[in-house]
Amino acid sequence: MTIAAPAIVVDDLHVSRAGSPVLHGVSFEVPAGSVYALLGGNGAGKSTTLLTLLGFLQPSGGSARVLEHNVAADTAAVRQSVAYLPEAATLYPHLSAYENLDYFLDLAGAGVDQGAVDATLDRVALQAEARGRRMETYSKGMRQKVAIALALLRDTPVLLLDEPTSGLDPVAIDEFNALVRSLSDEGRTVLMVTHDVYGACQVADRIGLLRRGRMVGTFDAPEGARIDTETVHSAFTGRSAA
């Protein structure tokens, strides 16, 4: 893999929530056009890292930059260049997929025509007959597809995904992983946080292992191959050092 200039740089990041320190000097870089999986168990600080990158949490120490923008000082510019997919994104159940996309894209100031919307919904494989139905009738996988379509339609260079495959069935996970790889192929940078070792190894160019707010290991995919699942699993469960 060719290492490009980093799109995301996290340097000695310290973050506290409700007065308790959550991140203790986390550092990592995400090369532009790559897929980075931040792997960790519950309470490791994965979502806190994403929320800090979006400017929702202020660092108490260190720094984080997205496309050269300091997340603490230049939040608006960061959010303009980032699409965020939260964990278990439901969007608005009383609206259809079309209405949800229209609303969010309007707020984002992204002028997107109906053709582009349909093309993107085709790409995420959301059935055409479902697109005008209220999302309260959707399965979790279908809702996730709409949320991903929203992230794609924003056409941002960076995507931040929080547990994107949580609760999806294996077929949907495979479809999602393929989609993430295709985004990387298009030159987009993807940072996803997950506790799914197998999924992370399937899709990521690099994996950072986070434990109790500290980065405890990094795994890079060999040229032309995927990261070894067994090695990462061992490190994740603590049975051997990374």
Next chain:
Amino acid sequence: MNAAIRIAREEWRQWRRSRLAVAALTIFGVLLIVTSVLTAGDMLDARQDRLHQQAHAEATFLDQPARHPHRMVHYGHYVFRAPAPLAVFDPGVDAVTGQSVFLEGHRQNGAMFADARAQARAGGFGDLSPAALYHLFLPLLLIAIGHAVILREREARTLGPLLSQGVTGRQLYAGKSLALLAMIGLLSVPALIASLSAIPMGEPVSTALGLYAGQLLYLCVWGALIVLVSAIVRSRGVALGLLLLVWFVTALIIPRIGVTAVGTSLPADGKIVSDMRMKEDIRKAGDGHNAADPAFAQLRANMLAEYGVDTVEELPVNFRGVVASTAEARLTDTLNDYAEQRMARERAQSDGLSAFGWLSPYIAVGAASRALAGTDLATHHRFLREAEGVRFDFVQGLNAVHAEQLAYSDDINRSSDPQAERRTRVDPKNWKVLRDFRFTPDTADVRIARAADSLLALTVWLFALIGLGLWAARRMSP
């Protein structure tokens, strides 16, 4: 399109598609329309009825046959307080203070025919007016509709995607506030219609619009509070509970604490104690029916000296009429002193309660609403003063007739001499001493000035909540 407006539009779409919101709005809308129509009908009927009764009472007085003028003093007369045009929205104290006064010589009667007393006797409750609905129940509807206005985004995990689209916390807060403000605007349309409908009945535009603006201000205070709580609280149950607690405390608890506090700190004498003290003072003024009462000895001496005669029979005026007039003047001074003391105490109590508006917007809007509608205690006091003015003028007018048109000898012998009795009956044209009475509310300037403190309290509440909202909006995160 502006992000805040887009967010507000989306909130409205959510409400339109929510069965709970539509059901709550429908029920409240029906209740509001029915209450408005019934109250307006009642007040218009009452206005018509009282104006008719007033004209009838005047005609009846003037139609009385030739009589001794003092009999007409005791025959008496009624005055009625016609409801102000804006009473169709806020009847105010009308239901509890009485609406008519029987005027007669030597007495100041209280107002009679208070609807609330009649209803209490029947075991019922007071009427539900549009003002009561707006002040007491509309906040509950706003809480039901709006308590999750921002919380829903947090709970549905749409807050993160929203904010990550580049929408700022302030834009989101403004959008949600705008949605609730539009809902308040819609819900206050009946209040606007009620206010405007009073204008053709003679209500000044400034007070009509002022009354509407007062309701709008009060509802905006609630709207600002609801959005604030929805922004800073993380659980729907806690938000709902907190807002209901605020409603319970400000609309039910503080008003009762206020009434108890002013009643304790500014106690009023009971009627029996007050009447006993007043009667004692009145006795000192002398009995106007008895020209020989020692209380009028000085008057007799002064008049004999003034006219240079030795006996009251030689006076060119009827001494008994002069005594009646003097006694009435002295008695009225005493009665007025007591009435003014009582009204000053009631006004102090009312002002004291209104001061609790700084703690409870419910009290503030009630005070402002009654003042602007011309249905407050101050207006009732003015009615009592004007009624007393009518009473004093017609009684003294008849006493003047008594003094000037009746011979003293006829007057003292009328019980034993039928001829004398006939001569003490004066022509009915003398009954025209009674002047017409049509009670009208204070001018717009006076009413607005009386409502100013309460409106200021509501404004301070609103700005404080907006300030807290700006602070909360800056800190907004998923």
